[in-house]
Structures are given as C-alpha cells and as structure tokens.
Amino acid sequence: MRRTLILATVGVVLVANAWVLIAARQNRREPRGGTVELTERELRLAPMLGESTVTLLNLAWDVLSEKPRDQGPPAWLDGKKLAELGFDCAIPVTSPTARRHYGSMSARPVFLVLEYEGDAWQQAHAQRKTTTRLFIVDAGRDARNLRQRYPDTARHILARGVVRPFLQDREGPADTLLAVPRLRGWVQVLPGQIFVPRPHSRLLEKFQSHDLSGREEAEREPRFAVTVSWGANHEPWVTAVRQLALETPAKKAE
Amino acid sequence: MDRIALFRQELAELEQEQGLTLTPEQRSRLDAHLEGVLATLSRQFGVDATDSARRISWGMRLASLLGGAALVAAGVLFLHRIWGGLPTSAHVLILTSVPLLLLVGAEYAFRRGTDLYYPALLSLMAGVAFCVGLSSLGTVMNLAPSPHALLAWASFAMLVAYAFGLRLLLAAGLLLLAAYTAALAMTARGSYWAGFMEESQFLLPAAAVLYAFPWLIRHRDRPYFDFIYRVCGAFTGLTALLVLSLSGDLCCSPLGPRMAEVSYQILGVLLSASVVTHGVRLGQGGLVNLGAVAFVVFLYVRLHAWFWDWMPKYLFFFLLGLTALLLLLIFRRLRTRLAERARP
Numbered sequence: 001m002r003r004t005l006i007l008a009t010v011g012v013v014l015v016a017n018a019w020v021l022i023a024a025r026q027n028r029r030e031p032r033g034g035t036v037e038l039t040e041r042e043l044r045l046a047p048m049l050g051e052s053t054v055t056l057l058n059l060a061w062d063v064l065s066e067k068p069r070d071q072g073p074p075a076w077l078d079g080k081k082l083a084e085l086g087f088d089c090a091i092p093v094t095s096p097t098a099r100r101h102y103g104s105m106s107a108r109p110v111f112l113v114l115e116y117e118g119d120a121w122q123q124a125h126a127q128r129k130t131t132t133r134l135f136i137v138d139a140g141r142d143a144r145n146l147r148q149r150y151p152d153t154a155r156h157i158l159a160r161g162v163v164r165p166f167l168q169d170r171e172g173p174a175d176t177l178l179a180v181p182r183l184r185g186w187v188q189v190l191p192g193q194i195f196v197p198r199p200h201s202r203l204l205e206k207f208q209s210h211d212l213s214g215r216e217e218a219e220r221e222p223r224f225a226v227t228v229s230w231g232a233n234h235e236p237w238v239t240a241v242r243q244l245a246l247e248t249p250a251k252k253a254e
Numbered sequence: 255m256d257r258i259a260l261f262r263q264e265l266a267e268l269e270q271e272q273g274l275t276l277t278p279e280q281r282s283r284l285d286a287h288l289e290g291v292l293a294t295l296s297r298q299f300g301v302d303a304t305d306s307a308r309r310i311s312w313g314m315r316l317a318s319l320l321g322g323a324a325l326v327a328a329g330v331l332f333l334h335r336i337w338g339g340l341p342t343s344a345h346v347l348i349l350t351s352v353p354l355l356l357l358v359g360a361e362y363a364f365r366r367g368t369d370l371y372y373p374a375l376l377s378l379m380a381g382v383a384f385c386v387g388l389s390s391l392g393t394v395m396n397l398a399p400s401p402h403a404l405l406a407w408a409s410f411a412m413l414v415a416y417a418f419g420l421r422l423l424l425a426a427g428l429l430l431l432a433a434y435t436a437a438l439a440m441t442a443r444g445s446y447w448a449g450f451m452e453e454s455q456f457l458l459p460a461a462a463v464l465y466a467f468p469w470l471i472r473h474r475d476r477p478y479f480d481f482i483y484r485v486c487g488a489f490t491g492l493t494a495l496l497v498l499s500l501s502g503d504l505c506c507s508p509l510g511p512r513m514a515e516v517s518y519q520i521l522g523v524l525l526s527a528s529v530v531t532h533g534v535r536l537g538q539g540g541l542v543n544l545g546a547v548a549f550v551v552f553l554y555v556r557l558h559a560w561f562w563d564w565m566p567k568y569l570f571f572f573l574l575g576l577t578a579l580l581l582l583l584i585f586r587r588l589r590t591r592l593a594e595r596a597r598p
Contacts, residue, residue, distance in 0.1 A: 005417035006361055009410055010354060016388055016406035017350045024395035051331065053338030086444050104501060106445040106453055160398045162446045190398040197342050197394070205338070236396050 028237055032143075033230025034153040036116050039222035039244065040207075042134040046193060048208050055201035055208065057194045057226065057238075060132040063187070064120045065171075071128075072171055073184040074136060082165050082185055085110055085141060093167060093181045102167045102183060111234060112161035112189060113138040113150050136187055139163055143234060160190045160234045191235070194228060200241040258288055315371050322375055326382075345394050349387035356380035357414070364418055377414045377423055384410050401437035401447040404430050421482050428486040432460035452501070454494035461491030481538050488529045488541065492548040495522040499555060519559070522552035534588055546585065553577060 046056040065072035083089040086108055091101045113136065115121070120135035134157075140146045143158050150156035169181040196204060207223055227240040268274040276284065333348065340348075360376035367373075385407050392399065411427030414420065436456035437447040450456055465487030468480035499518035526548035533541030557577070561570050 002364075002417045005413050006357065009357060009413040009417065012406060012409045012413065013350065013353055013357075013384060016384075016403070017346065017391060019402070019406075020388065020391045020395055020397065021346065023397055023400075027395075027397070050334065052334040053336065054334070055338055104452075106440065106449040108444055109446050191393075191396055193393070195394050195396055198338075198340070201338055233397075235398055 023233065024235075024237075027231035027233040027235045028229075030232045031153070031229035032147070032232045033159060033234040033236075034155075034157040035227065035229040035239065036154060036157055037225050037227045037240075038116065038134065039225045040220075041222050042116070042132050043194065043226050043228070045204060045208055053205075055196040055204050057196060059134075059189055059192055059194060061114060061134045061136055061189060062121075062124065062130055062132050063136050064124055066182075067172065073166075073168060073186060076138065077163065077185040077187065079183040081139070082163070082183060085139060085163055085185075087165050089165070089183060093183050098181070099167050102165050105165050107162040107164040107188075109190075110139045110141060110161055110163050111143045111146055112136050112159050112187060113140075113146055114157040114159055114189070115150075116155055116157070118155060136161075136189070139187065157230050158234050159230055159236070162188050162190065194236050194238060196226070196238050196241070200226075200238050203241045203243060258292060262288070318372065318375065322379065326379060342394065346391065349391050349394075353380045353384035353387055353410075356383055360414070360418065370418065370420075373418050374420050374422070377418060377420055381407075381411055381414065381423060381426065399448060401434060401441060404434040404437060408434055419476055419479075421478060424479060424482045425486055428464055428483065429490065432457055432464065432486070432490045435460040451497065454497040457490050457494040461487050461494060463487070464490065481540060484532075484536075484538070485540055485544060488544055488548075492522065492526060492529070492544075495525065496548070496551060496555070499552070515559075516556075519552055519556045523549060523556065526552055530588070534591055542588065546581075550578075550581065 042060050043057040044060050046058050048054075062071075063074035064076070066075045079089045079093070087105060088101075091098050095101075115135050115137045117133045118135065118137070120137050121130065121133045124130050124135070125133075137156075138146065138150070139161070146158055150158075163185045165183060165185045167181045168184045169178050170176060171178060204224060222244055225242050225244055226238055228236050229239050230236050265274070265276075269276070329352075337345070356376055357380045360373045360380060363376055364370075364373040388403055388406060389399075392403070408427045408430035411423045411430060415422075415424035415427055433450060436450035436454070439456040440447045440450050440453060445453065464483050467483045467487070473479040495518050499515055499522055501515075526545045529545030530542050530549060531545075533539070533543075533545055554574070557570075557574065561573065565573075
C-alpha cells in the first residue's frame with residue numbers, strides 16, 4: 001500500500017511539472033498577444049537579492065487618468081466598462097450602501113490591452129513626466145474581440161490581468177474631495193515580472209544592481225531593449241535582448 | 255508508553271507492600287506482553303521505550319532539525335547563486351528532481367529506522383521543495399498563477415501523509431484541498447481565484463465535508479487521522495465564519511450587511527461551543543482548545559461591536575475580564591469531565 005502511495009506521489013510531481021511545461025509550450029506556439037521591443041523604461045531590472053543571479057524584469061506601465069497631468073486610476077475604466085467586464089454596477093454611486101457594495105467586490109480576471117508609444121502615452125507625456133511609454137488602454141473578457149479592435153500586434157499587447165472596482169471620492173496629489181464619487185477600477189498585469197533565461201540574461205548581467213529603491217532605473221536613459229512576445233495564452237517570454245547606444249549630452253541637445 | 259511506565263512503577267510498589275505478588279510465570283508473561291506493546295508502539299509511532307533513550311532521541315532530533323535547516327539553507331543559497339547561469343533544461347531538472355530525491359530519502363529512512371521523526375522531516379522538506387519548485391517553474395516559464403497548483407500540493411501532502419502516517423502533512427493537504435475548492439468556486443463565478451479568502455463562504459462546504467469525513471470513513475489503523483480531519487474542518491469553518499463576521503458579505507442572502515455580520519458572529523459562537531462540546535464527548539483536547547479559542551475570539555468580536563463605542567473603556571475591559579473568569583469556570587468543569595473520561 002505504501003509503495004503504491006509513494007509511486008502516486010512521484011506521479012503527482014511528474015504530472016504537475018509536465019503540466020507547467022506543456023502550458024508554456026502551448027503558450028509559445030504563436031505570439032497571439034503581440035510582439036514588441038520594449039526598453040529599460042518599460043522593463044526594469046529587479047534588484048538582485050543577496051547572492052542571487054536570477055534576472056527578472058519588472059513590467060512598468062502607466063494609465064491615463066481623469067486628469068492626464070495626475071496619476072490615478074484609468075479614466076476609461078468607468079462604471080460602464082466595469083459592468084461590461086461582469087461587475088454588478090447597478091447600485092448608484094450616491095447610495096449609502098455603494099461604498100460597501102463596490103469595496104467588497106472581488107477582482108475578476110480579464111485581458112488587458114497595453115499600448116506602446118501610442119496616443120495615451122503622447123497625451124500623458126504632453127502634460128506630465130512619464131518614465132514608461134507602455135499604457136494600459138482597455139480591458140475585455142474576450143481576447144478575440146479585443147484583437148479585432150486593436151489589430152496591430154507590434155503596438156498593442158494583449159496580456160492577462162485582473163480588475164477590481166472601487167469608489168473614488170478623492171483625486172489629485174492634494175487628495176481633493178470629489179463632489180460626487182466616481183466608480184473606477186484598479187488594474188494589475190499578470191505576471192508582472194518576466195524571467196530572462198540564458199543566453200539573453202548574459203547581456204543584462206552587467207546592468208544588474210542591488211539597489212532596491214528603483215530610482216536609478218527611472219531616471220536614466222534606457223541601456224537595453226528587450227523583445228517580448230505574449231503567446232496563445234497571453235503570457236510573455238523574452239525572444240531577444242540588445243544593448244542600446246547611450247545618448248551623449250551633445251546628441252541629446254540636437 | 256507513559257501509562258506502561260506508570261503501571262510498572264505501581265506494580266513494583268504493590269509488590270513491595272505485599273499488596274500483590276505475581277508468580278514467576280505470570281511475571282514473565284506480563285513482561286513479554288508489555289515489551290511487545292512497547293515494540294509495536296515504537297515501530298508504529300517512533301517513540302522511545304526508556305527515559306534515557308527519549309532524552310538522547312530529543313538531542314538527536316534537535317541536531318538533525320538544525321542540521322537539516324542549515325543544509326536546506328545552503329542548498330537554496332547555492333541554487334540562487336548559480337541559477338542565472340543555468341539553462342532552462344537544468345532548471346526543470348533541478349526543480350523536478352529535488353522533491354523526488356527527498357521523497358526517496360524519506361522512504362529509505364522509513365524502511366531503515368524505527369523512528370518516524372526522520373521520514374517526517376524528509377517528507378516535510380520534500381513537500382516544501384515541491385511547493386517552491388512548482389511555483390519557481392511557473393516563474394521561469396512566465397505563467398500566470400494557477401489554482402490547480404493548490405490541488406497538486408494538496409495531493410502530494412495527502413499521499414505522503416497516508417504513506418507514512420504523518421499528521422502535519424495531512425493537515426497541510428486538507429487545508430490546501432479546502433483552499434482549492436474555494437478557488438474553483440471563485441473561478442466558476444468569474445472572480446479571480448486568489449481572492450478566495452475575501453469570499454470565505456466558499457470555504458464552508460469543504461469545512462463541513464472535512465469535519466463529517468470521519469463519520470463516513472473511519473481510519474481504523476490510524477485513529478489520530480480522524481482527529482486531524484475534524485480539527486482541519488473546524489479550523490477552516492471557524493476561520494471562514496470569522497472573516498464573514500467581520501466583512502458581513504454574503505453571496506446569496508437578502509439580509510443587510512449589518513444583520514449578516516451579527517448572524518455570522520452568533521453562528522460562530524454557537525459553532526465554536528458545539529466544537530468544544532463535541533471535543534469533550536470525543537475526549538479530544540485539541541478540538542476543545544480550538545473551539546475554546548474560537549469561542550473567545552467570536553465573543554470578543556461581538557462584545558466589541560455591542561459595547562466599545564458607548565461604554566467607558568475600563569468597564570469594557572472589566573466586562574471582558576468577568577467573561578474570561580466565567581469561561582475559566584466552565585473550562586474547569588470541562589477539564590474535570592475530560593479527566594473522568596480519560597480514566598480507564
């Protein structure tokens with residue numbers, strides 16, 4: 001009996017690991033989610049913890065809020081969009097039970113549209129300092145519909161993510177109280193970190209640091225560019241890495 | 255073990271006081287029987303027959319625990335150091351083989367030794383290695399987190415627990431299984447699975463099944479597994495009720511949030527009292543303690559909701575103190591009943 005149980009345990013380990021490999025293989029069959037070359041602005045090297053040699057890139061994205069000069073929840077993720085994503089938005093935002101109703105809702109899995117160097121970035125860049133050029137511009141439950149609306153796979157990435165509604169009653173850096181609260185949502189891209197395997201990680205090794213603040217990456221010119229594909233299951237993988245020539249101050253002035 | 259030692263001491267005293275004298279034949283038969291029982295217990299549960307052996311075993315266990323933890327730390331740090339330089343195929347090979355090797359080690363230790371401690375330690379290490387390995391493989395392949403990992407971990411823990419008779423791994427497996435059912439319910443509803451603790455009503459069916467399981471299927475060869483099922487069921491159910499009693503959310507009720515909160519708090523108090531009563535009836539101290547802790551927590555939450563805002567704080571804590579004294583009196587009576595039950 002014990003022998004059977006041990007063999008079954010071995011089977012569980014092998015099947016679970018094989019499942020992960022099959023899922024990864026299926027995802028990488030076709031870059032249906034898009035293929036984009038992003039720079040260090042959008043893919044920031046995760047700080048190395050202890051003696052770790054693992055190379056991970058944090059996906060840095062932004063959203064266009066109600067007032068593009070301020071950072072805040074995405075303006076496009078309003079009550080109508082949230083209802084489209086499957087949330088129950090029937091209770092008016094002025095109702096006494098609205099805060100509790102919307103505050104207790106669970107996140108829902110969705111497909112997110114990430115736009116690279118598009119209108120959203122240009123609009124935000126004109127009004128405030130933006131480090132990343134990757135903006136989340138839409139979300140949907142059906143990836144095919146989204147792809148039909150955003151057909152450019154070199155500009156629009158379809159990635160997995162989650163959305164969670166909340167009632168916004170303050171905005172701006174001064175936390176100004178709104179006259180009427182707004183229904184908005186938080187978004188999160190999944191996975192938010194991208195593992196860089198060999199041989200691509202070799203080029204990035206020299207840029208890795210132990211600095212946990214993240215300030216360094218945000219302020220400097222991008223030093224490398226990484227081509228990332230999002231596959232059939234809308235999960236990413238690195239396909240190429242190249243070093244960028246740094247702009248000299250004279251070149252920059254030109 | 256302790257009861258046999260006490261019996262031997264009592265018998266020696268009786269013989270000294272001439273209260274009972276065994277014939278040499280009776281004496282040898284009794285000794286043979288007791289030695290047989292001790293050997294069986296030692297083989298089944300890995301306990302020591304004598305005090306000195308027990309003390310040495312504890313020292314050995316402590317040394318092996320510290321040594322095992324240090325070796326695991328060394329292995330993890332070494333892998334961290336070389337991980338970036340390895341190709342993906344090596345990552346897959348390492349992450350798959352480490353839990354399997356530890357499992358083989360546990361099986362070897364079980365076959366070789368009489369002490370269950372070492373197979374238990376190696377099994378626990380194998381379980382941790384499998385959990386870390388599977389999630390690391392997901393990270394290496396850049397996959398979004400999946401609820402099915404919970405099922406894989408639960409299956410591993412439960413199979414190993416049944417193979418070697420390990421309580422801790424069985425508890426871990428049952429809790430993971432309850433989490434998996436809640437995660438599946440979340441997915442079926444269209445929500446993101448990882449938020450199952452916020453919608454803890456989905457944990458209640460699994461909690462009820464776990465608690466009722468020993469009534470359906472009894473572990474005759476391992477009666478202590480029945481206790482683990484009940485403790486895990488009670489823990490899951492009471493934790494879910496506590497979360498619900500604080501959030502007041504109910505998936506399918508016309509009650510308002512406040513009424514829902516109060517209902518869950520009252521249900522929690524009643525359920526924890528029932529767990530205490532059932533624990534007393536079964537003579538299982540662990541179940542009584544779990545129910546008692548939950549009872550106090552639910553009572554505190556309710557008292558806080560009733561009195562905190564309008565009552566002077568010193569009076570609130572005085573009331574709390576009085577409640578604790580009352581509970582102390584109830585538990586003293588329960589302890590007496592438990593002791594009477596334990597008496598042969």
